[in-house]
Amino acid sequence: MSQEIRKIEELARTIRRDIVEMVYLAKDGHPGPALSITDIVASLYGSLLRVNPSDPEWEGRDRFILSKGHACPAVYSALARRGFFSPELLPSLRALDSLLQGHPVMKKTPGIDMTSGSLGNGLSIGVGMALASGYTKKNFDVFVIMGDGELQEGIVWEGALSAFKYKLGRLIVFVDHNGWQSGASCNDVGGCVSVKSRFEAFGWHCQEIDGHDISAILQAVKNARAETNLPSVIIAETVKGKGVPFMENDNSWHKRVPSKEQYEEAMKILGGC
Numbered sequence: 001m002s003q004e005i006r007k008i009e010e011l012a013r014t015i016r017r018d019i020v021e022m023v024y025l026a027k028d029g030h031p032g033p034a035l036s037i038t039d040i041v042a043s044l045y046g047s048l049l050r051v052n053p054s055d056p057e058w059e060g061r062d063r064f065i066l067s068k069g070h071a072c073p074a075v076y077s078a079l080a081r082r083g084f085f086s087p088e089l090l091p092s093l094r095a096l097d098s099l100l101q102g103h104p105v106m107k108k109t110p111g112i113d114m115t116s117g118s119l120g121n122g123l124s125i126g127v128g129m130a131l132a133s134g135y136t137k138k139n140f141d142v143f144v145i146m147g148d149g150e151l152q153e154g155i156v157w158e159g160a161l162s163a164f165k166y167k168l169g170r171l172i173v174f175v176d177h178n179g180w181q182s183g184a185s186c187n188d189v190g191g192c193v194s195v196k197s198r199f200e201a202f203g204w205h206c207q208e209i210d211g212h213d214i215s216a217i218l219q220a221v222k223n224a225r226a227e228t229n230l231p232s233v234i235i236a237e238t239v240k241g242k243g244v245p246f247m248e249n250d251n252s253w254h255k256r257v258p259s260k261e262q263y264e265e266a267m268k269i270l271g272g273c
Ligand SMILES: [Mg+2]
Pocket: 147, 148, 149, 176, 177, 178, 179, 180, 181
């Protein structure tokens, strides 16, 4: 295993500990969806994204949009561990006037490129950013993480059509395919049409990977970056609550606070104490 992958895996363990601790201390939040995307977020901030923590608004930076904004504890942890702000701020999640609100706010938190939380918008906003990348000749890449539940929103497919029309090869979308949304399974709510076939029908470059396999994530982004004429979707098969066995695939952890005993158990499993 390469040193890079070991480094990202260690970052992912740190992010998972931070998520559980933030939600426990805030007495509010979404641990399941945040743990689901942790390995993707760790790969982005631990390796893939060209960003500068000392100049968060550098115009040439790669952009990142967390379309499923409720999973933001994962991103707040990654930003802190990358040096955008002090990890000492993490326990202030969801506090009044904190930099770290319950959903991302771009004018409040260093390193957050887009306000989100109203589901379905991230892909279309990414289309606008990817167009700007070309018009300004800054040539940055635009990454979006979406939930599988929010694929039910119509604006996703308006954006998908535009991305193909404008040949947005710099747009790379991860679908966090954990099979769940807040109230039920995605299949029960929105039907069973495969995600891959939907994006293929819109002309996108499609890959399916294990969303918890760091080397697969890195390779998929390398492939997506090599595809310069088509927008890319990376359909990441994930487990909601990944890393904390009693949260895995239990949708009650979509938004739920661990008890003191559950917090201590989770931290022990994650190597925190
Ligand atoms: Mg989901």
